[in-house]
Amino acid sequence: MANAPVQRMSNLMAKTLRDDPADAEVLSHKLLVRAGYVRRTAAGIWSWLPLGKKVLANVERIVREEMDAIGAQEVLLPALLPREPYDATGRWDEYGQELFRLKDRKGGDYLLGPTHEEIFTLLVKDQASSYKDLPVILYQIQHKYRDEARPRAGILRGREFLMKDSYSFDLDDEGLARSYALHREAYQRVFERLGLDYRICAATAGAMGGSRSEEFLAPAGAGEDTFADCPNCDFAANTEAISYELRPVDGSAVPAAEDIPTPDTPTIETLAASLGVPASATLKNLLVKVDGEIVGVGVPGDREVDLDKVEAHFAPAVVEMVTEADFAARPDLVRGYVGPQGQEKLRYVADPRVAPGTAWITGANKPDTHARNVVAGRDFEVDAYVDVVVVQEGDPCPRCGTGLTLDRAIEIGHIFQLGRKYADALKLDVLGQQGKPVRVTMGSYGIGVSRAVAALAEQTADDKGLVWPKEVAPADVHVVAAGKALQTELALDVSEKLRAAGLRVLVDDRAGVSPGVKFTDAELIGVPHILVAGRRSAEGVLELKDRRTGEREELTVDEAIARLAA
Amino acid sequence: MANAPVQRMSNLMAKTLRDDPADAEVLSHKLLVRAGYVRRTAAGIWSWLPLGKKVLANVERIVREEMDAIGAQEVLLPALLPREPYDATGRWDEYGQELFRLKDRKGGDYLLGPTHEEIFTLLVKDQASSYKDLPVILYQIQHKYRDEARPRAGILRGREFLMKDSYSFDLDDEGLARSYALHREAYQRVFERLGLDYRICAATAGAMGGSRSEEFLAPAGAGEDTFADCPNCDFAANTEAISYELRPVDGSAVPAAEDIPTPDTPTIETLAASLGVPASATLKNLLVKVDGEIVGVGVPGDREVDLDKVEAHFAPAVVEMVTEADFAARPDLVRGYVGPQGQEKLRYVADPRVAPGTAWITGANKPDTHARNVVAGRDFEVDAYVDVVVVQEGDPCPRCGTGLTLDRAIEIGHIFQLGRKYADALKLDVLGQQGKPVRVTMGSYGIGVSRAVAALAEQTADDKGLVWPKEVAPADVHVVAAGKALQTELALDVSEKLRAAGLRVLVDDRAGVSPGVKFTDAELIGVPHILVAGRRSAEGVLELKDRRTGEREELTVDEAIARLAA
Missing domain, CATH: 3.90.960.10 (YbaK/aminoacyl-tRNA synthetase-associated domain)
Structure with a gap:
């Protein structure tokens, strides 16, 4: 595949803003809008501008590579779905107002998929007939729809959002445990490659049903989840999932009421x-x-x-x-x-x-x-x-009794052992080795792809703007022409050389924009390396700045290319 | 990026079928279902299985590369859209029953985007303020929704389908003509790389409004469009776009009625x-x-x-x-x-x-x-x-008068000079060079990404099954283990070596499936090269078959790798 062309900011559809949008409450919302990555189209419904789309595609690519590596097969199911399978599992009603429902021209009932357990179950029912066809893991990266009561926090909680959802199909509990473990490891690799700080926490299963379930939570002040961490043992859990053991006591000595x-x-x-x-x-x-x-x-x-x-x-x-x-x-x-x-x-x-x-x-x-x-x-x-109390800081760890600490976090991944709930509802059997039908057991696994972009923004930003990790950044290097014709010429020249060396390049070649504004925009946009053609351009000397650490050094064109291509 | 893992058919979610699906009328529908590329989820709504998803992704990649090459910027807009902009242009009503409309929990009106002129216009209105910000071309690859009265022909005419849509924004007619020409050339490169036979035909503008408009039509019996070709000059047009010149005659000598x-x-x-x-x-x-x-x-x-x-x-x-x-x-x-x-x-x-x-x-x-x-x-x-008659074979060519020939075709691309229809409705101006507001002029351009897959299937299939061109095939080589343990071992071994050489490999390692069935499936699936580990496996000799020409030759493992990697 050809190297991507150099992207010139003079032509880039990504207007930066000096001020936070009026409706923005959380950091990622403010910065992603201000830096020109996303724009609001309606409540909880977002458009991804060119830089945002690049980041999103990078996250997608990492997720895809790690899913492929565990032998998962990528498919693409519709977002517009017929009602019947969701009636069979009861979710047409259970989802309540969160489900977007609509009718077609013939009056048939449809929904916009919030998750796809039903459709994957039916797909495997159509495709798999024998124990030889299992185990299998299928996944897709696709838009999901949930009519949130209070869409908020920018792309952290949208009504249309991009998700990787996968589903495992196994013959028995051991198989399900293996598929679950494969996902758990793949998710760890994904979030490590993304550069996210995260915890794996025990979770309630919510509307999914089933048994074992863990969440991948990225600590961030903007998060909607609260998780408890034990400072003594390795216990970590969403506070919603913490239960207090019932311990009857001897009340026989208590006087009468x-x-x-x-x-x-x-x-x-x-x-x-x-x-x-x-x-x-x-x-x-x-x-x-x-x-x-x-x-x-x-x-x-x-x-x-x-x-x-x-x-x-x-x-x-x-x-x-x-x-x-x-x-x-x-x-x-x-x-x-x-x-x-x-x-x-x-x-x-x-x-x-x-x-x-x-x-x-x-x-x-x-x-x-x-x-x-x-x-x-x-x-x-x-x-x-019933466990109905709000967990508090200092509540005893269910494992060791030590006082728990609490933190806010963003749910970026979720893995579930669904068991046979959906297979029972939709009668998914395959012929077993003994010639008898075997009911299939399932797992369901999700990564919030668009949400991961917001979580990364939350965790890595500093007071100047976004700071993208290398693998997800919209470019490898942001070249700034800090001056007039001479600087612009050098900036464009070095940009082409960097592109030829395999780097993804954004170059600020805007005429009539001051170096100060360009520096501010470069910090806001958050590409890992900023290469400035400034005062010493006539000598062919550039300044390379590390966006995260702020370290600077002066380099010749060849040195800069060698350093960045390394 | 790491080479994709070898895909084993023993584990592949792609069940082949011996018989055509009962509801299938056209070749691509029959073959794509039988070969396990797609499955119907509801009327006009399709699921892409692993092989189908790979072909779709290849078409996407080619479209993306050619759009990037003309300097177009990729964005991603929502599919779920608010009503207001479509009210402003009148399309909320004009679309009639073809538009999927729905309400959110607060009773707000939404639609599923059939095309995105309105939203792109508003995006540019938000982003561009000066003539310096133009020209710009934006594109996305995204699902579109149209509630067709008669969804038919498999993925040729679905109600949810994948489309590349792009929009150009220019200051004047010359700019629009340039953006239009850039698209016309990019589309030619796309369809050539896809290996599609196509004609560029004059077209009516349909519901889009505007002036110049051409369709890219792929001749195929299953097509829903009819185009007229002149055997004498270079005239070609959708029959819907052919108009008959009004030629008044002298009727003064006609007797009274x-x-x-x-x-x-x-x-x-x-x-x-x-x-x-x-x-x-x-x-x-x-x-x-x-x-x-x-x-x-x-x-x-x-x-x-x-x-x-x-x-x-x-x-x-x-x-x-x-x-x-x-x-x-x-x-x-x-x-x-x-x-x-x-x-x-x-x-x-x-x-x-x-x-x-x-x-x-x-x-x-x-x-x-x-x-x-x-x-x-x-x-x-x-x-x-008004031109209201059905054009007939032999009608005079509007350019040279020669009798036209008629053929059926699939519309795979469409380019429009919209002009200022949407800019007028949504008041899209930028500040011109003279300091006065300039109304922007627009173009709209589409490629049916999922439809192109069906068009390719229609044009390239033979009586044995699908025959994919190299760039879009789901794999480069389909290795068949035609025998027992020895053949399977060789097939898996050569598959890994081919993968290491950078090839995308599908290997039929299914146990308990006869060589005959495997050969039939390989022909049906249509990967360009079929490499068979058969009778001479003990000597390390394989048979390489060209799926399209049927040519065969015997090669050693090393020779086969060298040939295929070339």
Whole structure:
């Protein structure tokens, strides 16, 4: 393949901006727009300009090479998909408002693919008939669609985004474990080559179903995920995936429950202060409506309820907050003084910290009154124990008990052992070695290709702009003509020589733009090497600057080419 | 980049089929499905299997290289697009049922992009402010969506398809002509490299608007376009684009019109036979409803009306056929005996062959009666002359008058000089050299990337299967292990050596599959070179077969590698 032509900035469709876009909250959004890599077309829908497209293509190439290296086969499935397979697995409904649905001219139902488990399962059902056809790993790099409620953070969370999704098909659990391990290793190589700092964290499986699941999280302040890291052992997990073990205690010595008058204690804080106990000694009862039924959620008074976890537990039922009208209809529920004891009509779930035998101060179901020595399992029943509290800094590591640290991160990859959920729904069998049908077991694996670009921008940028790692940079070298005709001539000449040496070259040959503006733009755009034709151009001497370290040195044309081509 | 790994057929997700798919009508559809390149996911919506994806990627690469070579810049715009820009140009409505429309969770209107003129225009409006920023050519390779009424012919006419679309932005007509010429040359290089036989034909502009427009047509029986070729001069055109010059004649000597009784002449044929005149002497009047109004369309009796041309003329008005009820409501229109004379309430358009001064036999607007010596311009007025007849073999060449030949073809590329239609609608100006705003002029250019794969299959296949040209083939060589362990070992060994020499290798290492089946599959799959490890494997001798010519020769391993790597 021919070397790419030198890209001249005089002709480049990538206008840099001095100011952050008004709607930008996170660093990658600000910088990718300001440096002319992307532009917003609609909420959560982005256009990739020439420099952005080059970076995206580099990420794609790295992902493709590493997927090919584990023997995965690339295919390309449609984004516009028929409803029927998603009905068969229930996801047409389960996806709720996140799914883009549409009708064709004949009234047929279609969707824009959010992920492709169904279609891959049907493809393998069509293609594979015998155990000899397995194992197989198929992948594609393709646009996905999710109608996010709050598209935000630029390309970090778009409604149309580029993803590598792959699917493994195996005969048994050992095969699935092998396919999973292959992906885990390939993902490590991908993220290392991309130059991303990342952690592999245990994850919940979300809407996918299945068993083992890990996320690749790139620590970044702009991230929407929070992960917990143990400073002592190698435990790391998305906080959503951390569960607290249920440890029943002996509550037989606790005195009988008794009411205590507690006027003027509308909050946990005022209650704890007035009684002189820590908030953790109180039981907080949140009321929610689950498909219209009021349900109590009990957690220690010092903990916050994670509503996402509550929703995940009750899904696909819809969880809503209770309203004035709900309280009016249920006089047995005394607002601010609800307790689970003596509430036979109230379905009640609780955090594992509210284990059988633990004693609590909680509402007495009477105005201005609480009850103490209310023991779980004695004075009230818990219908289900569910991890619903927000994990906090210092919570014990589930593996070794050390206090956890918490950090924000961007999910850049996700690997799942799906098992037979989709194969069951779509009846994917192959003829086994014994001549009997064998139900296939599957894995599902994703890398956010466009999101990885944003994650890289987040992690590598400095106060001057973007700083791309070599393999993903839109060019190898950014040549700057810092002056008039002489400098421009030298810049264009050295650019052609660099291109001939196999380098990808961006050259700032703009007329009427000051050297200062060109330097600022070069820092903002973030190509690894900046080569300046400036004051000593007449002598054929250039200045080479390392974008990341800021180191500079003066070199002749030949030295510069030799150095950069090395 | 590392050489691609050897692809083993024992593991390849590409099941070959002995029989044509039941719904397949055209050769490329049959062969691409049978050889395991593509599978249907829904009507007009296709999945690309590993071999198909490789061919598609090769076509993409060639298109990309040639676009880069003319200085075009690659971008990537969304497929999911907001309604507003398409409202501004009127295309939200004009596209009619062909546009996939959908709503997001907030009720906002979106569409799946059929082409991207609007979004590119807005992108350049955002990016370019001065004449110095132009000219510029932007392109993308991306999925397009059109809700075809009759998706057919496999990937030749899909509802989701891969397209390279590019757009040029210039200050003046000369610039546009240059950008157009650059595309014309780049397209010639692309189609030559692809190994396609094609013609450049004058074309109508369809829904795009604008002036100069040419199509790149690949002759193939499965094509949906018909093009006319002049055997004498270099004229070639889509028949839709051929217009007949209006040549008024002197009709002053024609006697006055008179009625003639014509019982039992329900058709042009029976009328002409009963009067002893050629069908071309009669005037046929078709009635259509245009947005509810009945309109007459007059053509010589020996010509067919091309309804697409009628629709194109009246667009965006909707054209329908008249019904019994319409005749019942208009007793002045006598079914089977309509003539344009004395019809003051009837809007009337006619083919240029019905030129002023020409005399006709036509309906007398009375049952069982026709009129003769009915002269255009004397006895009736034509509201508009429109080319509405189907072009026939032997029609005169518009350039030299020689009888034209007609052939079916596939449209693989299309280039348009759009002019200022979109720039006007979306107010795209840049500051000109004189300090005043200049309205930008645009071109729009497309290559059907997925369609080119089908066109290639149509043109190059033989009775045994597909025959890919070298640059687009899914592999350079297809190694066949025609035997047991010895042959398989040799086949795998030579495959690795070929890979090491830089070749892309597909090896048929399937156990339990007969050599005959493997040979048949290799012919069907159509890789240019087939290298067979067969009877003389013990001596290290292989047979190399040229898929296209069928030529065979025996070679040692080293000779085979040297030959293929050359």
